[in-house]
Amino acid sequence: MNIEQQDFYTQAILSMAALVGLTSFLMLGQGRLLRLIFVFALQGLLLTATTALAAYSLDNYHLYISAVLTLALKVIFIPIMLRRQVLAMNMHRDTEALKNNTAVMIGGASLMVFSYYVLHPIVQTSSVVMVNALAVSLSVVLLGMLLMISHRQAIAHVVGFMSIENGLFFAAIVATNGMPLVVELGVAFDVLVAAVLFGIFFFHIRTSIDSLDVDRLNRLHEVEK
């Protein structure tokens, strides 16, 4: 089925899927922490818009609740918390030198192709139109992992982790027309707890090695080499 035969909402949701994929790429190439957090908030905003659109087009009221939850957690609370920590630890001025940025970008693009290849059989047999966007959400998950691999700052790792969660959330919206409310509430609560825990971990890492650069954790051998 071609896109021109779809109704307007499906087109809009597919466009949103593409934009969510774009924000993942933007995060991948971002060396500055504050901007990384901003793009992450942008991704959350796109997710909120997608959820609200899906709620409207499917006439599914509890999706509105999950849209509001997304807005509150992923656009407002977590970014503001991360931003505060970056400012408090005075890390907003240094840019992280990304090693072989171009290779990481090309790797990201091939991950997108890979996720399309993997999901092709599922999409072929499914009847829901929006399942097309499943490949994008899988690639958001994989790109989040790549972000965690390629960045060295612990805060960037947290953003990568949260964007993995974003990808899964997006998959849940487009593939199942919204999960049961209980599950969504549980996930939202988990994310909240994770954010708080990460905050505590930042504090501990920082007091023990005086930096949030996780490469320096390798030096914590018991025996001096």
Add this chain to the structure above:
Amino acid sequence: MLWILAIIQTILFVALAPLLAGWLKWCKCRLQNRRAPSLFQPYKDLLKLIRKHPVVSEDASWLFTKAPFIIFSATVLAASVVPLIAVDLPTSASADVIVLVGFFAFARFFLALAGLDVGTAFGGMGSSREMTISSLAEPAMLMAIFTLTMTASTTNLSFAIIHVLNEGLVLRPSFVFALFALLLVAIAETGRVPVDNPSTHLELTMIHEAMILEYSGRHLALIEWASQLKLMLYGVLIANIFLPWGIAQTQDLHALGVGLLAILGKLAVLTIVLALTETMLAKMRLFRVQEFLGFAYLLGLLGMLSHIILEASR
């Protein structure tokens, strides 16, 4: 009849290009709280340059004096391929997008040669930079255009525009990406801020201007005119591919008039956007241009991927 129309369209292209440059300058001046020169100032400048006697260095070979004519005619040929006010004209039917990119590359090749020809340091530096940038910009542009051609199943601009027109309003994720990729490429290729500053006076930061430092008189006029034409070409390309509404599909006078007004309006708006970005952004370091164009390429690639993943039939 159609051929006459095609020729008139090309002449309109060539004649309106300085006006677009004047309008851009006017917008920029107003945005920067300066008094703007008249809209027709580029015409006066060109006229003045054409009247003046060109000064040619004694080390210059025949290439130096011939290059402006080659560059100008290649750009005019490129202009004849792009539909301005009407689609389905014989010139645009005979050549497709890849030929268009080829014309640009041809003109750029001779411009770079002319920059090297006299043997000044700045000319060579400008040529080297221009070739570096264009070698990065060209794949990005082709990627963006392939996205379009995959949707329309043709590389011909005219047919692609007709395809987009017939489909009506469809939200296509791939087109959003292709549009942004093409905008970035257009900025790089026409030498605007943040890649290159067209009004700079500092030779060390020049790219396009460094190549034409040695030119004067009518040679300079032709090169300036060609670069104004190139700016307009990219503008028309972007406006007519992504927002083709208003372009004439029949050859009667009414449709053509509407087409002309539509493209003038679209170009005026697009130029205001360009003037805004030029005023707000600072020129970036030369070694960051590859990141800029790498991003454009990535956008083109994402456009293509999202066409395959999200839009294609299954």
